[in-house]
Amino acid sequence: MLITSIEYFGDVVLTRRYTLSKRDRKELLESLRMRFPNLEISKDSVIEILHIDKSLEVIIIDRVPALIRRDNEWLPHLKFLLKHGIKGFPWVAVDKGAVKPILNGADVMAPGVKAIGGSFRENDIVIVVDNEFFKPIMVGRALVDSEKMKSISRGKVIENIHVLNDDLWNIV
Structure with missing residues (x-):
């Protein structure tokens, strides 16, 4: 076409x-x-x-x-x-309270992180999933590496690049 x-x-x-x-x-x-x-x-x-x-x-x-x-x-x-699932991509699971702000465009904050899958470096692409259903809700850029993310409790940890129902979702 x-x-x-x-x-x-x-x-x-x-x-x-x-x-x-x-x-x-x-x-x-x-x-x-x-x-x-x-x-x-x-x-x-x-x-x-x-x-x-x-x-x-x-x-x-x-x-x-x-x-x-x-x-x-x-x-x-x-x-x-x-x-197709998130196999092969590093991921971060966030708690239920973080889902709505993320879907509205917010970055992921350290207190909302509940689990980390795979290892990644700062600036790597990371898939964010909800902790309850384990479905991808966001594609983001890591602002810290996976080891540091496990140890910090404050601040932004993932920059929001693409979420459900944003312009990139609706373009195709």
Whole structure:
């Protein structure tokens, strides 16, 4: 599917959407497997690229937004994580009281952290899940490494980048 005209979605301008050829799909899958070794994508999957603007594009796999490239940084899309799980990604579970502020755009604060899965460094991408149902609610950037996060009790620990029902969620 190729969109040649510009369509508007809120403040975001959609400029182009196209399906990758077999050769381009193979190259992209090899590149993604190096970056995300546990990412399970079939070689027969239909992969589309959605260019939003110069600094933002979305990879759509089998009609589900899978990855977002923003300013040359790859982020998993929450729709893909909800469908395929968070296997292979570091995660942080937050308590029930932190969920609503996070969904409204707040960063994760240390007192709300209840569990940490996997190890990560400062500035790594981390998946935030609710402690009760263990469903992903946010993709964020760690402001401290996983070891330090376990020991601190105050301050911001994860920057909010993408949450359920934000502009990135609604764009596709």
